Amino acid sequence: MATDGCGPDDCPAALNTSLARIFELIHYGGPLSAAALLAPRPLPAKRRRSVPRAWTAGLALPPPATVLHLVWTLPVP
Secondary structure, eight states, X not given: XXXXXXXXXXXXXXXXXXXXXXXXXXXXXXXXHHHHHHTTTTSOOOGGGHHHHHHHHHHTSHHHHHHHHHHHTOOOO
16 A cells, blocks of 8 residues: 555655645546546437447546556555
């Protein structure tokens, strides 16, 4: 774990900042991603609606991808 090397008050500011950003992205980005995945459901499955459906599906990817990037690049305590 990233915080095993430090106690609750001894972690560096960079690590606390990264963990706070991860929490914010999960807290706000998770519902946004879910909404982006559910938004095209009411659209008819016609060829002319394929572009809006693809855009909304694409909008669901950045929050989880950013969380993964932040987790993989956590600063060492």
